[in-house]
Amino acid sequence: MKITNVEPIVLKAPLGEPWRIGTAVFTSMSSVLVRVDTDEGITGYGECMVRFAPAAAAAVVEEILKPVAVGQDPFEVELIWDRMYQVMRGRGHSKGYMLEAMSGVDIALWDVMGKALGQPIHRILGSYGRTTLPVYASSLLFKPTEVLVREAEELAAQGYGAMKLKIGQGVEPDMRNVREIRRALGDGVKLMVDANCAFDTLTALQLGRQLEAAGVYWFEEPVAPENLDGYTKLARAFDMPVAGGESEFNRWAVKELMVREGIDIIQPDLARCGGFTEARK
Template sequence: MEITGVTTTKVSNESWGEFVEFPLLTIMNKYDEYRNVDGSNPEARRKWMGPVGDVVVEIETDTDITGVGIANWATGAIATVIDETLSKLVIGEDPLQREKLWELMYRATLPFGRKGIAIDAISAVDTALWDIAGKEANKPVYELLGGPVKDEIPCYASNLHPVDFDTLEQEALEYVEKGFDTMKMRFRHGPEAGRAGMKENEKIVATVRDAVGDDIDIAADAYMGWTVRYAKKMTKRLERYEMAWIEEPVMADNIEGYAEVREAAPMPISGGEHEFTRWGHKDLLEKEAVDILQPDVGRVGGISEMKKIADMAETYDIPVIPHAGTNPTLHLIAASTNAPMAEYFPIPEWYKEQQDGDSTYADAIFENPPSPDDGMIPLPDSPGVGAELNREALEHFALE
């Protein structure tokens, strides 16, 4: 088999709907113009995110098999790396030689890569190569990763944006009714909001805990919006709520800060969503910076690198709960004894009522996005990654 072509499609984040306008704490809260803590500045995130959302890569072969991969965020730059560098490395090669091709791509981009855009691009191509391998073998990718160790995949509900407290309470109850036994919310404030912000952050957690009771695990995402000092104070304040974890409390590169927060915090600390490759995650593990590792398959280097990270983390007794429960991620979780659950982004009923439909981004450009039942996602059974593109939607959301 031989790779004959590589194409990229840039996709607008307009397909994400109004979720990018909801109030929540982000890494940019430090600056007034990019802060949206109460819904009064709905364009705040779009200002720094820009118009692009994801890049879809399709790898064609000299057979009738085409592999599909995806990466996100700096989509224009990612597409350029794929089009101008990675495609030249893989065209003419055997797509089943994934280790060789990963190494070629990593070495070729090292002068401008190692992290960030170059690894995002490699992630998309690598995932497409695994998709080809699964389709060629007529098996789901998890069968190529050693076979499933689960009959179905537990997932947690990841949404709970703090739009208002009544809505937050009702949404939390909705997820309990749908069978989720773990859910994650978002904070609103960082150090710039002072003690008043701390009180409101606590109220967010208290609202969800009071709504769901003590039998449901709750977590919260700070999205790198805190300092070490603030995180230590905030985690201590939240001790009474017995949280499953607090996610990304400080800047991703502040690994020593992560370790300091983890040492002081009365609940588990998670991170790794914005880390790259096995070497970046090795630093988190060696420096005892996290209790839970959260690599993103579209950011770490694809399925190949995710597998190595999950296996490495197991030797440190650190579980892997990947960021974003996309189709490729589900295969890694299905085949890993060290990945207990997937992240799932449900669409709350209050939001559906405001929209003409209830499509998410995944619903929009893929024919068969993951769909849980009673908090469990069935194992994918189609060959490859199982992500079939909706051509009409892809064309609709495509950027020039």
């Protein structure tokens, strides 16, 4: 089997109301799908998670990654991944749009393999035997406290046993939302928070102590991804788990967080970190 074409497909849709988080405001949602065709008529699809300028990721797929992949055997996914990465690593492009674009191609290759073998991807990767997985509702965005409480109650009524609240507005407003949601839900629903890298280390430390006292289940992306010393300081200061990794793009960056003991829960994003091939490492 050989790859005959790689096509990026830009998707963009307006939002009914802006999504506000700690470090951005979104008025639309964007993504890039990647379609990989083969000479045996099997087509695979992948996704590049691109929130801004999706045309940039599409250009990387079309102009840099497509020439690498076309003509290759999709089952040689490790070789294709390494060749895609090598094209730009010497030019400093080992994160960001390059890895997001690679993610879409890689996921599509795994989709091709799954379809060719007639198996779901989890079995090809080496299934752990699970038939169900716990889920949580994500996310409660920046809105008035009374609206957040109502949305949290609605999610709990739907059966969600855990949900995530976006924070990053400041210690007092963030804690007000946490307290009111916790009061409404009681202790039977897990509440996690996600700062989307909004805080400096000192503010995250001050807020984190209060979050821990309030029974928050984890504190996600409290500081900027390059602030490795901050992650380590926070992870050592709390019994509450520190989560993150969504803003990292390869195994070497995540390894550094792990070696420094700066993270308790790793959250790689398949559509950003290089796809299945990189995430499993």
